[in-house]
Amino acid sequence: MRLEAALASALYSSALLFGLARAQDAEDLVGSVTSVVESLTSFVLSKPTFTPSVIKAPFFEQFTDDWESRWKPSHAKKEDSKTDEEWAYIGEWAVEEPHVLKAIEGDKGLVVKNAAAHHAISAKFDKKLDNKDQTLVVQYEVKLQNGLECGGAYMKLLQDNKALHAEEFSNASPYIIMFGPDKCGATNKVHFIFRHKNPKTGEYEEKHLKSPPMARIEKQTNLYTLIVKPDQTFQIQINGESLKNGSLLEDFTPSVNPEKEIDDAKDTKPEDWVDQARIADPDATKPEDWDEDAPFEVLDEEATKPDDWLDDEPAMIPDPEAEKPEDWDDDEDGDWVPPSVPNPKCEEASGCGKWEQPMKRNPDYKGKWTAPFIDNPAYIGVWKPRKIANPDYYEDKTPANFEPMGAIGFEIWTMQNDILFDNIYIGHSIEDAAKLKAETYDIKKPIESAEDEAAKPKAPEKAKSPMDLKFMDDPILYVREKVQLFMTIARKDPIEAIKFVPEVAGGLGVLLVTLLAVVIGAIGMSSAPPPPSPAKKSADKAKVNETAASAIHELAEATTSGTGSEKVQAEVNKRTTRSSAAAE
Numbered sequence: 001m002r003l004e005a006a007l008a009s010a011l012y013s014s015a016l017l018f019g020l021a022r023a024q025d026a027e028d029l030v031g032s033v034t035s036v037v038e039s040l041t042s043f044v045l046s047k048p049t050f051t052p053s054v055i056k057a058p059f060f061e062q063f064t065d066d067w068e069s070r071w072k073p074s075h076a077k078k079e080d081s082k083t084d085e086e087w088a089y090i091g092e093w094a095v096e097e098p099h100v101l102k103a104i105e106g107d108k109g110l111v112v113k114n115a116a117a118h119h120a121i122s123a124k125f126d127k128k129l130d131n132k133d134q135t136l137v138v139q140y141e142v143k144l145q146n147g148l149e150c151g152g153a154y155m156k157l158l159q160d161n162k163a164l165h166a167e168e169f170s171n172a173s174p175y176i177i178m179f180g181p182d183k184c185g186a187t188n189k190v191h192f193i194f195r196h197k198n199p200k201t202g203e204y205e206e207k208h209l210k211s212p213p214m215a216r217i218e219k220q221t222n223l224y225t226l227i228v229k230p231d232q233t234f235q236i237q238i239n240g241e242s243l244k245n246g247s248l249l250e251d252f253t254p255s256v257n258p259e260k261e262i263d264d265a266k267d268t269k270p271e272d273w274v275d276q277a278r279i280a281d282p283d284a285t286k287p288e289d290w291d292e293d294a295p296f297e298v299l300d301e302e303a304t305k306p307d308d309w310l311d312d313e314p315a316m317i318p319d320p321e322a323e324k325p326e327d328w329d330d331d332e333d334g335d336w337v338p339p340s341v342p343n344p345k346c347e348e349a350s351g352c353g354k355w356e357q358p359m360k361r362n363p364d365y366k367g368k369w370t371a372p373f374i375d376n377p378a379y380i381g382v383w384k385p386r387k388i389a390n391p392d393y394y395e396d397k398t399p400a401n402f403e404p405m406g407a408i409g410f411e412i413w414t415m416q417n418d419i420l421f422d423n424i425y426i427g428h429s430i431e432d433a434a435k436l437k438a439e440t441y442d443i444k445k446p447i448e449s450a451e452d453e454a455a456k457p458k459a460p461e462k463a464k465s466p467m468d469l470k471f472m473d474d475p476i477l478y479v480r481e482k483v484q485l486f487m488t489i490a491r492k493d494p495i496e497a498i499k500f501v502p503e504v505a506g507g508l509g510v511l512l513v514t515l516l517a518v519v520i521g522a523i524g525m526s527s528a529p530p531p532p533s534p535a536k537k538s539a540d541k542a543k544v545n546e547t548a549a550s551a552i553h554e555l556a557e558a559t560t561s562g563t564g565s566e567k568v569q570a571e572v573n574k575r576t577t578r579s580s581a582a583a584e
């Protein structure tokens with residue numbers, strides 16, 4: 001609303017000052033007004049240009065032109081224990097600008113190029129990432145340009161080891177953390193899985209987050225952030241909003257630390273153990289008048305035939321409107337019989353045909369007799385095996401001290417292509433991750449949202465009043481309707497008109513002061529002015545251009561300072577004061 005008011009006020013001021021031009025310059029006037037509108041529109045829709053960030057981190061990627069020196073696609077075979085079939089990572093990768101809702105010129109990302117294909121690519125860290133006693137921050141952008149029906153968009157932080165080769169990266173490559181969105185069918189979640197090393201056996205086990213948040217499945221950019229602190233707590237953010245907080249020690253399955261005691265596998269339930277809480281009463285007997293053979297329903301002897309019952313009318317009759325098909329052959333198809341339809345006479349009466357007494361529920365029916373249940377006097381309770389000390393018990397109080405990580409990889413299968421990844425931050429600073437968000441995501445998100453909203457189909461709706469009009473939809477109609485509204489109100493209450501449509505009042509004020517200055521100047525002159533010279537015409541056009549530039553400047557100030565039409569109106573008041581002083 002502030003933006004519209006600023007646009008309108010700027011155009012009012014420009015258009016009214018353009019009225020000083022001579023009639024023979026009408027075409028120039030129209031062209032200048034059009035130029036103002038186009039300039040304002042261009043200002044509003046302009047997009048920023050990508051500038052690499054100066055943020056430093058153990059690993060930071062914005063996919064600049066040298067990205068291929070860091071990222072290597074995999075040529076390995078995918079391992080699948082469920083089938084003997086081999087899958088190759090044939091999916092292609094590219095670094096390019098988004099083709100859907102592009103917000104920043106020159107801003108490129110890593111893009112999945114093939115649908116229904118296995119993709120794998122990785123990049124090594126300059127040195128291993130050791131998170132012992134430090135905060136770990138993992139943050140990256142995901143842009144699902146074609147949506148996501150089935151596939152992953154998660155990353156893996158790979159375990160540091162000498163055998164880590166990018167060309168052999170696959171689903172079997174050991175990782176430490178897996179984080180990011182995954183969607184297929186009813187599954188829609190943000191994975192957070194970490195592999196934990198058993199200090200007693202040395203074996204690794206995946207720990208899966210319980211109740212993970214849902215992923216954002218849309219074509220706009222979404223920012224996923226994982227923060228793990230030395231106090232063993234974690235936080236998952238989407239677009240800067242915290243959606244999941246918890247503890248590595250409490251919110252993962254299987255649990256990091258096993259139970260201190262376990263069931264004794266050798267213990268067995270005693271043969272005389274009674275775990276049946278209720279039993280049939282052994283002392284109960286069936287009552288002598290209990291008739292198990294009595295039917296559930298009996299004939300209603302009290303029922304009588306309704307007076308309007310039609311005994312001689314059939315319930316179904318041949319369709320009187322049916323006609324024998326022209327291609328019906330009696331010799332081949334047999335005698336034609338019209339289809340039956342419900343008798344319309346029966347619908348007007350209680351019924352047709354032979355009347356019979358209806359059935360009703362038998363009041364003497366009781367069914368099969370069974371003894372009632374009572375509490376079992378011999379009941380001991382639910383048997384459980386005795387507990388013994390867990391021989392495999394250990395306690396790891398610092399699972400956030402992850403094993404060292406040496407690379408990042410995307411190993412995914414997806415039915416949709418053009419998934420874009422960008423602005424990857426892996427480090428230890430929550431503040432730097434937030435700064436990167438402000439430099440990138442916070443800039444592109446409002447631009448994407450505006451373009452996404454503008455692209456949505458909207459049903460044409462005729463404005464109910466001038467106040468419902470939008471300046472950017474039709475500037476000429478907007479100005480005309482606003483002026484007409486001002487004049488209509490002013491005929492009854494000029495003060496109310498100024499309050500209700502201040503932008504028109506400001507523009508008219510500029511015009512009035514200008515006309516007064518012209519009249520006063522004419523009175524002070526003894527002779528008629530000479531015809532306008534070419535230099536005068538050039539000056540008038542220069543004034544037009546100056547006014548247009550001033551209008552654009554007013555718009556820029558309004559959009560950046562947030563004061564809207566109030567600042568524009570104040571500027572009009574200043575011009576009025578200067579014009580009055582010059583006239584005196």
